Amino acid sequence: MSNAIARLEALTKAPPKDPAERLNIYNAARKLVVATEDPFNTICRVNGSPMILTFAQVASDLGLFQKLAEASLPLSSASLADSTGANPLLLSRILRFLASNDMITETGEDAFTASGVTRTLARPGFRAGIAHTFLAIMPCLQATPKFLADTGYVNPTDVLHSPFQIAHKTDKPSYAWAMGQPKLMEDFNLWMAEQHQGQRTWLDVFDFAGHVDGSSAETLVFVDVGGGIGQQCALIKTVFPHLPGRVVLQDQPFVLPHAIPTDGVEKLSFDFWTEQPLKDARIYYMRNILEDYPDDKAITIIANTLPAMTSDSILIIDEMIIPNRGASSRSTLQDMTMMTSLASTERTERQWDTLLDRAGLRTLQKTAYNAATGESIIVTVPK
Numbered sequence: 298m299s300n301a302i303a304r305l306e307a308l309t310k311a312p313p314k315d316p317a318e319r320l321n322i323y324n325a326a327r328k329l330v331v332a333t334e335d336p337f338n339t340i341c342r343v344n345g346s347p348m349i350l351t352f353a354q355v356a357s358d359l360g361l362f363q364k365l366a367e368a369s370l371p372l373s374s375a376s377l378a379d380s381t382g383a384n385p386l387l388l389s390r391i392l393r394f395l396a397s398n399d400m401i402t403e404t405g406e407d408a409f410t411a412s413g414v415t416r417t418l419a420r421p422g423f424r425a426g427i428a429h430t431f432l433a434i435m436p437c438l439q440a441t442p443k444f445l446a447d448t449g450y451v452n453p454t455d456v457l458h459s460p461f462q463i464a465h466k467t468d469k470p471s472y473a474w475a476m477g478q479p480k481l482m483e484d485f486n487l488w489m490a491e492q493h494q495g496q497r498t499w500l501d502v503f504d505f506a507g508h509v510d511g512s513s514a515e516t517l518v519f520v521d522v523g524g525g526i527g528q529q530c531a532l533i534k535t536v537f538p539h540l541p542g543r544v545v546l547q548d549q550p551f552v553l554p555h556a557i558p559t560d561g562v563e564k565l566s567f568d569f570w571t572e573q574p575l576k577d578a579r580i581y582y583m584r585n586i587l588e589d590y591p592d593d594k595a596i597t598i599i600a601n602t603l604p605a606m607t608s609d610s611i612l613i614i615d616e617m618i619i620p621n622r623g624a625s626s627r628s629t630l631q632d633m634t635m636m637t638s639l640a641s642t643e644r645t646e647r648q649w650d651t652l653l654d655r656a657g658l659r660t661l662q663k664t665a666y667n668a669a670t671g672e673s674i675i676v677t678v679p680k
């Protein structure tokens with residue numbers, strides 16, 4: 298036993314650098330925590346999770362993670378009180394909580410330094426992620442149990458009728474509501490950018506250049522249906538700056554003015570409940586669109602695209618695929634976020650296969666480009 302503990306301690310001090318090896322050890326360690334915890338540890342873990350988020354938000358508001366990350370020596374609650382203006386006794390309680398929950402390191406009595414976790418939480422994208430979850434998602438979670446009880450525990454599928462509307466006292470879908478909340482949108486966009494920073498993209502697993510080979514200036518090469526603020530169009534222009542042909546961002550009229558300005562990207566207001574007006578594109582692309590709808594509605598969106606497709610066209614669906622068994626907590630977390638804030642759903646591989654078959658599509662390629670999240674592309678053609 299002491300040998301096992303010594304090996305675990307050695308791993309704690311020098312975790313492997315290889316991401317896949319780290320993930321394996323992380324998953325095994327999580328199982329070990331659960332296998333060895335007593336009932337009070339269990340209840341602390343379960344009941345403590347909203348408090349961890351709440352005090353991460355407070356620490357972030359006070360800039361505690363940044364101050365600790367920038368300090369070369371341990372800081373006390375008194376010194377942090379000086380630089381934040383917060384009461385030292387209040388700070389000492391918050392710092393103790395953060396340390397006991399592994400967000401900062403306690404090096405002595407009332408002395409704290411940054412750990413790797415602190416430095417992560419100090420990054421602007423993670424600060425924004427905490428704020429987004431605390432301010433936009435947490436109120437939805439609070440509203441969820443009653444919402445599900447009141448609606449007889451049916452699977453939420455109406456974007457206008459979800460815990461989100463109750464939590465934020467709105468009758469708008471969350472995207473439309475968020476457009477009127479500039480600070481929230483800023484945090485959301487920072488958080489999305491952070492999550493994708495340095496990660497592989499779908500262009501790493503799809504032969505884009507090969508598929509659009511032979512295109513001319515008039516060729517419609519890429520139509521991003523419901524492309525939001527146009528990150529994927531911008532990515533294509535960055536990766537293939539000399540690509541001839543038209544790249545079109547389609548979304549609702551109130552979204553397009555927020556699009557990232559990208560040279561050579563056309564913006565076209567389009568409602569995907571109507572037939573696709575742009576015919577014969579090489580690639581129609583839908584990222585995080587079908588997850589927002591139950592199967593029948595998702596099939597309608599696809600059906601509105603099929604008449605535009607020719608034998609040169611493909612439809613790429615870029616979405617999370619949850620494995621049929623053994624889903625990661627990261628993907629199920631995302632699924633619950635979708636359910637409570639958008640009445641939408643992530644799908645398992647089997648659910649995707651069934652949906653696309655019903656929609657009249659044949660799958661040519663199905664590849665994950667982010668193993669940790671299950672983000673994948675499904676390349677399809679009409680059957």
Ligand SMILES: C[S@@+](CC[C@H](N)C(=O)[O-])C[C@H]1O[C@@H](n2cnc3c(N)ncnc32)[C@H](O)[C@@H]1O
Pocket residue numbers: 472522523524525526528547548549552567568569570583584585586589
């Ligand atoms: C989850 S976001 C995905 C955005 C983008 N594809 C991405 O992956 O970042 C869904 C997008 O669908 C757009 N949308 C919703 N209803 C639409 C409609 N009827 N027609 C076109 N776009 C729509 C929203 O405005 C939003 O930009």
